[in-house]
Amino acid sequence: DAGITQSPRYKITETGRQVTLMCHQTWSHSYMFWYRQDLGHGLRLIYYSAAADITDKGEVPDGYVVSRSKTENFPLTLESATRSQTSVYFCASSDFGSKGSYEQYFGPGTRLTVT
Amino acid sequence: GESVGLHLPTLSVQEGDNSIINCAYSNSASDYFIWYKQESGKGPQFIIDIRSNMDKRQGQRVTVLLNKTVKHLSLQIAATQPGDSAVYFCAEPSNTGNQFYFGTGTSLTVIP
Numbered sequence: 001d002a003g004i005t006q007s008p009r010y011k012i013t014e015t016g017r018q019v020t021l022m023c024h025q026t027w028s029h030s031y032m033f034w035y036r037q038d039l040g041h042g043l044r045l046i047y048y049s050a051a052a053d054i055t056d057k058g059e060v061p062d063g064y065v066v067s068r069s070k071t072e073n074f075p076l077t078l079e080s081a082t083r084s085q086t087s088v089y090f091c092a093s094s095d096f097g098s099k100g101s102y103e104q105y106f107g108p109g110t111r112l113t114v115t
Numbered sequence: 116g117e118s119v120g121l122h123l124p125t126l127s128v129q130e131g132d133n134s135i136i137n138c139a140y141s142n143s144a145s146d147y148f149i150w151y152k153q154e155s156g157k158g159p160q161f162i163i164d165i166r167s168n169m170d171k172r173q174g175q176r177v178t179v180l181l182n183k184t185v186k187h188l189s190l191q192i193a194a195t196q197p198g199d200s201a202v203y204f205c206a207e208p209s210n211t212g213n214q215f216y217f218g219t220g221t222s223l224t225v226i227p
Contacts, residue, residue, distance in 0.1 A: 042219040106158030
């Protein structure tokens with residue numbers, strides 16, 4: 001199916017465990033992003049990637065690791081999950097200006113609970 | 116750094132009335148803005164964008180107004196419908212242009 005997908009949609013994990021959230025897009029967009037959404041904070045950028053093998057930190061990168069070996073995939077790993085990482089995580093992709101628009105296409109989100 | 120704020124975190128309107136959602140920004144050099152809509156349980160969805168060389172842009176039932184003098188933009192929704200109930204975000208690019216800053220959002224509730 002065309003679009004942007006995230007998996008899993010829901011995840012409960014324990015403090016200290018490693019968790020990987022997956023993101024896949026079928027548009028061959030160059031840019032991909034990971035956000036977290038918490039009440040009172042809106043959407044905050046964790047990491048972004050301008051192309052395969054190019055990643056950069058966003059506003060709140062601590063405790064997270066990303067990789068992008070293929071254009072279509074952008075996994076986000078919590079190396080040792082903490083309760084403060086309980087949140088809803090959104091992945092997004094974009095052409096980012098290549099056609100005059102900076103519209104980001106968001107996935108459906110992953111609701112992560114760390115106990 | 117930039118900050119993107121929203122006035123009135125919640126807004127309730129009667130079905131059929133017009134809605135106005137406001138957004139203040141702090142970076143006078145920002146040259147592009149986007150409005151997103153986020154329905155409950157879903158990811159944000161693009162509504163409309165505007166460049167700083169424009170004061171107004173219209174889409175289907177939506178209009179965005181940009182006032183660069185006071186660094187303010189607004190999203191107007193005409194004849195608001197129940198399906199318009201959602202959280203609305205404005206976003207502006209960072210200085211590097213590689214990322215966007217989102218406001219905290221305004222929750223719009225349409226009363227039937």
